[in-house]
Amino acid sequence: MNVFVTVGTTSFNPLVKAIDNGSFADSALIQIADGDYQPVNARWFNFEPGIQSHIDNADVVVCHAGAGSIFRLLEQGIVPLVVPNTVRRDKHQLEIARWLKQKRYAVVAMDPAEVNQKLIDYPHEKLGCVAFCEKRFFYQNELNELVRTRLGIDVDS
């Protein structure tokens, strides 16, 4: 099983270590950002301008609970395995992790220590997830009208 792990722009050493020391390390590619733990078993890199090809080649994408990463995956119909980064000073990733779990949009490991077991369970747990169906941005017309007014664009032009 090809595993791609992304931690976004903020280091998340406990997740990287857990994957690197787990049973999926040989088939894992990890984006570690500026983390100071460098995997010894798994392949890794710090940052790359585009990670879409890694996502396309993966059977499972493991990601931190950053909303940007998560929504991009869900919009592509991918069910990620999400692990909130609680090493950060602010713990707001727990909020989106709870929401994903409650909505059943993703497989969630609330602690990096659980991630390897979740990888084993992923094919089964994925079946219990539902399609991403949140109400999307519906305020474009009003926003454009507001900007037009502020910029002084003539309505009749």
Place this chain on the structure above:
Amino acid sequence: MTKNRTHSATIVFIAGEGGHIEQARRILASFTCEVRTASHCVLITDSDAHHHDTFDECWTVETCAPKHRSSSFGDLFTYALSSAGCVWRMARHYDVRMAIVTGPGFALVPALGAKVLGAHLLVFESWSRFEYRSNCGKVLYRFANQFFVQHEQLLKLYPKATWIGLL
């Protein structure tokens, strides 16, 4: 004092690295061609990455809240200095008509500076907020001309906000 304005009808987007910039990109992508062509769009960010493919200009502000440690006096000082530099630049050379904020906390000084300069302040609470308000949202809710939330349940915390769906 004569202002040497080189750009007219400027919109500043104030957005931090990662998901905050992604939200700003999506707001900009929702602009019609007419609106986009008529506006000069500046991104004020704490990210080192370049975003000139989307925005006309990018300015960098030093962050005041490192992600893995407490803020030091030095962090606050460099933040204050770089934020003040952004506000000064807006005041001297730009006709800022609107400021669009997607967070996080470093946005406070540039956003309030833009407001003082006469810009219309639009604040979008982060899409990662469901149960609690962000610090940026808490403060700017009081000053925003319009405040938007992306998850309907946040209307309980921000009763005067507008729900707009997920960017």
